[in-house]
């Protein structure tokens with residue numbers, strides 16, 4: 001089964017998932033000087049999130065990451081998404097064994113300690129996540145860089161429960177509220193955006209990526225909690241990130257000068 005070890009990691013995925021070498025794969029290295037400022041598409045209608053706080057938190061160790069399944073109606077609109085409404089489905093993370101690596105997107109070659117992905121599907125055009133996941137305009141994912149610093153209070157419900165989700169397949173519901181809005185950086189106006197893919201198999205080329213420039217801080221303890229999770233092979237879930245793929249014939253746009 002695919003994973004992140006030498007024997008089943010990103011360099012082997014092309015065997016079972018030939019799209020791994022496709023024209024719009026993710027993540028990518030964001031070369032800041034090559035990104036194009038595009039005022040009309042991006043400037044006119046600002047990216048907007050309208051999330052409903054979760055009244056309980058459903059956490060799953062899916063063998064590749066820790067995922068929070070969203071049950072409330074949360075909507076992402078605007079920016080590069082045109083008139084379509086994208087519904088929040090889940091969020092999860094990728095991280096390293098040490099603070100010097102772990103993000104999937106890089107910025108001028110810089111890797112962050114972790115990257116949070118808020119996954120949305122196009123509810124204006126499709127009937128479910130499963131229906132949207134293979135469509136070229138099916139998904140929109142918000143990428144948030146994580147850097148070591150002060151604790152993120154809204155992330156505590158996840159980091160404080162990693163110990164109870166050690167094994168692959170483990171699920172739990174925590175009876176507390178969580179507002180996904182509070183997982184976002186304070187500046188949500190400055191971001192890069194480009195057309196890409198899922199960063200794990202099946203690597204479908206269905207994602208409009210929106211990567212925020214401003215990182216969010218998690219404490220050392222919160223990052224350590226992620227590294228103590230166990231994956232589907234019984235190893236510590238660490239370095240569960242795909243390295244950058246080729247940009248090929250794509251342009252990265254940015255909303256800031």
Ligand SMILES: NS(=O)(=O)c1ccc(O)c(NC(=O)NCCCCO)c1
Nearest residue numbers: 062117119141197198199200201202
């Ligand atoms: N990293 S990502 O691009 O934001 C991303 C967003 C949504 C996804 O559905 C996946 N991948 C996925 O679901 N793979 C199926 C098996 C996983 C657990 O069994 C990756």
Ligand SMILES: [Zn+2]
Nearest residue numbers: 092093117199
């Ligand atoms: Zn992801």
